[in-house]
Amino acid sequence: AQSVTQLDSQVPVFEEAPVELRCNYSSSVSVYLFWYVQYPNQGLQLLLKYLSGSTLVKGINGFEAEFNKSQTSFHLRKPSVHISDTAEYFCAVRPLRGGYQKVTFGTGTKLQVIP
Amino acid sequence: EPEVTQTPSHQVTQMGQEVILRCVPISNHLYFYWYRQILGQKVEFLVSFYNNEISEKSEIFDDQFSVERPDGSNFTLKIRSTKLEDSAMYFCASRLGLDNEQFFGPGTRLTVL
Numbered sequence: 001a002q003s004v005t006q007l008d009s010q011v012p013v014f015e016e017a018p019v020e021l022r023c024n025y026s027s028s029v030s031v032y033l034f035w036y037v038q039y040p041n042q043g044l045q046l047l048l049k050y051l052s053g054s055t056l057v058k059g060i061n062g063f064e065a066e067f068n069k070s071q072t073s074f075h076l077r078k079p080s081v082h083i084s085d086t087a088e089y090f091c092a093v094r095p096l097r098g099g100y101q102k103v104t105f106g107t108g109t110k111l112q113v114i115p
Numbered sequence: 116e117p118e119v120t121q122t123p124s125h126q127v128t129q130m131g132q133e134v135i136l137r138c139v140p141i142s143n144h145l146y147f148y149w150y151r152q153i154l155g156q157k158v159e160f161l162v163s164f165y166n167n168e169i170s171e172k173s174e175i176f177d178d179q180f181s182v183e184r185p186d187g188s189n190f191t192l193k194i195r196s197t198k199l200e201d202s203a204m205y206f207c208a209s210r211l212g213l214d215n216e217q218f219f220g221p222g223t224r225l226t227v228l
Binding site for chain 1 (some may be wrong): 156158159
């Protein structure tokens with residue numbers, strides 16, 4: 001079984017400041033890692049994913065995340081946030097193989113960008 | 116770009132009524148999923164569907180829930196007798212194969228009064 005922990009339920013940050021949203025996971029099997037964004041009243045949009053290879057993954061809208069296997073973390077970062085980044089961000093994992101590979105989500109982090 | 120669509124975007128129903136939430140997955144996809152998100156909580160897996168049968172379901176997916184792919188394009192979630200605690204956002208998702216990305220729909224917000 002897999003679990004995902006997002007310790008910060010809300011993160012306020014000033015516009016143009018950097019931000020880091022933390023994600024830790026646990027799994028008995030190898031997993032793929034994802035970050036999804038949910039804008040108000042909208043569905044889930046994939047921001048980025050780590051499947052293999054370089055541990056630094058770049059996604060859309062200037063976001064990037066770094067996979068750290070030893071710390072079982074996949075923190076999301078952006079060097080300079082914009083008002084339009086205000087949304088809820090979900091970290092997620094799914095097994096590489098076995099079963100039908102459902103996605104397990106964290107509880108989400110609400111990013112509030114302050115003008 | 117192909118996308119998963121869901122209708123309606125918002126459904127309001129009385130407790131005890133049956134509801135059907137509809138999804139149109141991406142046309143060549145083979146694996147289908149329903150997830151739900153109770154307000155303020157995380158997105159939770161409900162059920163996966165492949166080859167016209169349920170392949171995996173969570174403990175949430177009890178006898179009140181059923182899924183169906185009635186034709187080649189729709190994928191539905193039925194809740195037989197809704198309860199207040201069924202109020203949530205329901206997301207449909209589909210993927211081409213197990214090694215492919217899962218695409219999510221925009222969700223249906225279900226409100227049970």
